[in-house]
Amino acid sequence: MSFRKEIQVSIEQVKANFTQNIGVEFKKYSEDDLVKLWRETLETGMHGICFSMYEDGQEPGDTITEEQVERRIKILKPYTKWIRSFSCIEGNENIPRIAKKHGLKTLVGAWLGDDLEKNEEEIEALIKLAKEGCVDIAAVGNEVLYRKELTEEELLVYINRVKEAIPTIEVGYVDAYYEFSKRPAITEACDVILANCYPYWEGCSIEYSLSHMQQMYNQAKEAGKGKRIIITETGWPSQGSSLGGAHSNEQNSMRYFVNSQVWSEVDEVEMFYFSSFDESWKVGTEGDVGAYWGLWDKHEKLKY
Numbered sequence: 001m002s003f004r005k006e007i008q009v010s011i012e013q014v015k016a017n018f019t020q021n022i023g024v025e026f027k028k029y030s031e032d033d034l035v036k037l038w039r040e041t042l043e044t045g046m047h048g049i050c051f052s053m054y055e056d057g058q059e060p061g062d063t064i065t066e067e068q069v070e071r072r073i074k075i076l077k078p079y080t081k082w083i084r085s086f087s088c089i090e091g092n093e094n095i096p097r098i099a100k101k102h103g104l105k106t107l108v109g110a111w112l113g114d115d116l117e118k119n120e121e122e123i124e125a126l127i128k129l130a131k132e133g134c135v136d137i138a139a140v141g142n143e144v145l146y147r148k149e150l151t152e153e154e155l156l157v158y159i160n161r162v163k164e165a166i167p168t169i170e171v172g173y174v175d176a177y178y179e180f181s182k183r184p185a186i187t188e189a190c191d192v193i194l195a196n197c198y199p200y201w202e203g204c205s206i207e208y209s210l211s212h213m214q215q216m217y218n219q220a221k222e223a224g225k226g227k228r229i230i231i232t233e234t235g236w237p238s239q240g241s242s243l244g245g246a247h248s249n250e251q252n253s254m255r256y257f258v259n260s261q262v263w264s265e266v267d268e269v270e271m272f273y274f275s276s277f278d279e280s281w282k283v284g285t286e287g288d289v290g291a292y293w294g295l296w297d298k299h300e301k302l303k304y
Contacts, residue, residue, distance in 0.1 A: 011262075014258070015266060020214075021211040023210040024259055035304045038254040038257060042261075042302075046080045047264060047270050047272070048081065048270070048271065049079070049275070049295075050272050050274045051099075051275075051276055052072070052276045052277035053085075053092060059281035060087075064090065064094070065094075066091075069091070069094040070094075070098050073095070077103075084107040084139075085107070085109055086109045086111055088111075088121075088122050088125035088128075089121050089122060089125050100133070106134060108129055108130075108134065108136075108137070109138075109174060110125070110138075110140055110141065112155070113147075114150070123158055126162060127165045127166060130165075137170045138162055138166060139171075140162050140172070143174065144175075145175055145183065145186070146179060152183055152185060156185060156189055159171060159173060159186075170192045172190040172230075174195075175194075176196050176198075180193055187224060193221075193223070193227050193229045195220035195229060195230070195232060196232055196233040196234070197217055197220075198233065198234060198235070199216075199246065200243065200256075203245055204246055205245035205246060206255055210260070210263060217231060217269065229269075229270075230271070232272050235274035236248075236252055236253045236293075237289040238250045240287065240292055248289050250303070250304065276294055276296060277295075278293065278297050279294070
């Protein structure tokens with residue numbers, strides 16, 4: 001199911017000793033060993049990764065060039081099978097087109113909010129991309145209920161409209177895993193459940209983060225009642241402030257990545273890691289940790 005290259009011996013050993021709920025025994029690894037394990041895990045290949053759009057000085061609302069998207073897609077291509085995008089306008093429409101050109105699969109999102117005119121642009125652009133053959137899974141909205149920018153009824157209109165327009169493509173909605181338990185009408189309308197699972201944002205310590213993510217996933221799975229479940233975002237920041245027992249540093253970022261990727265393969269869980277590149281603009285919206293979720297830094301250099 002997930003994209004995997006030939007796995008190194010050390011990764012095979014990690015998989016063989018992988019314990020459910022606990023994961024990898026990191027205590028027996030030195031810091032140098034951890035860096036090596038992180039790199040080998042990355043090189044075995046991920047199922048999917050979230051595409052980070054913006055360089056320094058850029059932010060949502062800026063129009064991004066095809067050249068910028070192409071450069072970043074080429075960096076990510078050796079490591080993933082799927083690319084996830086968050087919007088269909090202002091240059092974001094280039095992401096699925098260029099990803100498809102490079103043989104990657106696409107989870108394409110229309111960004112919805114309280115600006116109804118912008119929503120129309122997004123929905124129409126998503127449908128257009130799907131009819132071009134650039135969309136493998138369509139996501140109608142991302143955490144718009146969590147942000148309370150649309151009602152359930154308004155969101156359902158958009159979901160059903162897209163489903164009717166592109167009936168051969170799976171359509172879902174992205175939100176925090178628990179929203180699908182709270183909102184059965186939304187869950188019922190989705191062909192696929194697209195759940196964000198962040199132990200970090202719930203203040204969970206790194207030692208219990210894998211178990212906590214598994215609980216999140218299982219809650220979404222129970223709500224889905226047999227529907228396909230995809231973890232559309234999960235990750236850990238490499239620096240910045242702490243949140244409860246969740247500490248942002250390079251070691252924890254590497255540990256979380258290794259654990260999540262090994263679990264993803266062992267249990268055949270479809271997962272999109274967040275994120276590809278650090279983005280400075282996110283400091284304003286998420287605090288100082290917002291700029292440090294990438295596997296690559298803001299200069300497009302692999303971190304570790």
